[in-house]
Amino acid sequence: xxxxxxxxxxxxxxxxxxxxxxxxxxxxxxxxxxxxxxxxxxxxxxxxxxxxxxxxxxxxxxxxxxxxxxxxxxxxxxxxxxxxxxxxxxxxxxxxxxxxxxxxxxxxxxxxxxxxxxxxxxxxxxxxxxxxxxxxxxxxxxxxxxxxxxxxxxxxxxxxxxxxxxxxxxxxxxxxxxxxxxxxxxxxxxxxxxxxxxxxxxxxxxxxxxxxxxxxxxxxxxxxxxxxxxxxxxxxxxxxxxxxxxxxxxxxxxxxxxxxxxxxxxxxxxxxxxxxxxxxx
Numbered sequence: 001x002x003x004x005x006x007x008x009x010x011x012x013x014x015x016x017x018x019x020x021x022x023x024x025x026x027x028x029x030x031x032x033x034x035x036x037x038x039x040x041x042x043x044x045x046x047x048x049x050x051x052x053x054x055x056x057x058x059x060x061x062x063x064x065x066x067x068x069x070x071x072x073x074x075x076x077x078x079x080x081x082x083x084x085x086x087x088x089x090x091x092x093x094x095x096x097x098x099x100x101x102x103x104x105x106x107x108x109x110x111x112x113x114x115x116x117x118x119x120x121x122x123x124x125x126x127x128x129x130x131x132x133x134x135x136x137x138x139x140x141x142x143x144x145x146x147x148x149x150x151x152x153x154x155x156x157x158x159x160x161x162x163x164x165x166x167x168x169x170x171x172x173x174x175x176x177x178x179x180x181x182x183x184x185x186x187x188x189x190x191x192x193x194x195x196x197x198x199x200x201x202x203x204x205x206x207x208x209x210x211x212x213x214x215x216x217x218x219x220x221x222x223x224x225x226x227x228x229x230x231x232x233x234x235x236x237x238x239x240x241x242x243x244x245x246x247x248x249x250x251x252x253x254x255x256x257x258x259x260x261x262x263x264x265x266x267x268x269x270x271x272x273x274x275x276x277x278x279x280x281x
Contacts (some may be wrong), residue, residue, distance in 0.1 A: 003027040004211065005061045007048060008068030009091060010036035010048065013107070013171055016204035017065055020111040024208060031057050032068060048088035055095040065207050066092045067107040073117050073141035082115035082140035089148040093155045093163070101161070105210040108149055108165040108220060110259055111142040116193045126247035127238070128260040129194070131167070133222050149220055153259040156218040164210040165220040169196035169259060172229070177279040180229060187232050191241040194258040195228035209268040225272045234258065236247050 004021055008014040009030025018041055021028045028041040031054070035043050044057045048068045058064065069085045070076055076084075089106060095105050111117060114136035125133060137143040145167075152163035170193055172180065183189035190196075198206075206223045213219070222265060228234060234252040238245065250256060265271055 001027050002062040003060060005029045005031055005058055005064045006187065007031045007066045007088070008043070008107075008227065009039060009043065010034050011067060012173070013037065013086050013168075013182075013203055013207075014067045016200050017067065017207045020204040029061065029090055031058070036249075039190065048091060049084065051091045051094060054091045055098055058095050058099055058101075061099070061101070063101060063103040063105070063211055064092055064096055065105040065107075065210075067207075069107060069144075070141070073139055075185060078089060078140040082144045085141070086147050086151075087145035090151055093151060093161065097155055097159050097161055103162045103164075103205055103211060106148060106163055106165045107207075108145045108167045109142070110167050110169050110193070110196060110222060110224070111150070112137060112145040112167060114138055114142055116240070117142055123242055123245050124194075124258075126244075126249055127245055127252075128250055128258050130258075130260040131222060131263055140211075149218070152218040161218075162216045163218040164213055165218070166203075166206055166210060166223045166274070167220055168203055169193065169198045169222075169224040170229070171200050172197050172276065173200045174274075174279055177276045179279065180276065184229055184280075185231050187230060187237050187240055190228070190230055191224070191237075195230045195237060196224050196259045197227050197229045197276070198223050199272065202272040203247060206264065206268060206270050209270040213267050214269070215267055219267070221267060222259050222261050223264055224257055224259040224261045225275060226257060226261070227275050227277070228257055229276050230255065
């Protein structure tokens with residue numbers, strides 16, 4: 001039985017990942033700054049900014065799913081967010097290398113493309129957005145995700161560490177869909193993130209699937225749903241909110257998403273199973 005460490009295991013997504021790992025018969029250790037009463041696994045209190053603590057906590061672990069990070073550019077000063085996210089990722093990758101692990105899964109974000117938190121709003125170069133689209137962040141949170149991915153590439157060049165960077169869209173739990181209803185019916189509300197989301201249960205399964213991908217290296221994958229979180233058809237959303245984007249590489253039938261998850265499906269043998277419309281119907 002493999003032992004998997006989940007950093008941020010007491011957090012929103014982390015708890016779902018721990019549950020999914022246990023369901024699939026992994027041995028799990030949670031590394032976090034706090035304990036969670038409802039986690040059925042070993043828990044270690046760790047400061048992710050301390051390499052020694054991280055390396056000690058990862059002894060006898062086969063792989064890491066790194067989710068410990070400040071999840072948005074709100075609630076903390078931006079320099080703190082950037083430093084925390086970048087150093088936490090570096091320390092996990094350094095410790096994994098020191099301990100001769102073969103795989104790390106990293107929580108990244110579609111914020112790395114820059115649209116969500118841009119001080120000077122701009123439009124995509126083309127749609128749907130795939131992993132080759134330029135990363136054009138204008139603030140520290142989105143840029144911290146880009147730096148984390150570049151750090152993963154450096155470690156792969158240095159010692160062959162295999163890393164899967166998962167670029168999550170807005171992560172939504174089942175109990176949150178009712179609160180999202182107003183945004184779902186208002187096309188403007190979700191424009192800055194291009195109406196993208198991923199159900200937290202599908203996000204957790206993508207994390208576990210990333211432990212055994214079909215390819216090696218340091219790769220990045222969009223983890224998004226198969227629809228938008230809008231009741232309006234995608235082409236109508238584009239006409240209203242993104243009329244200047246002319247390079248459309250899909251017909252966008254119905255509520256087709258504006259971030260492509262094709263590569264994740266092919267690489268991970270993974271498929272989103274949940275959507276907001278089922279929860280609210």
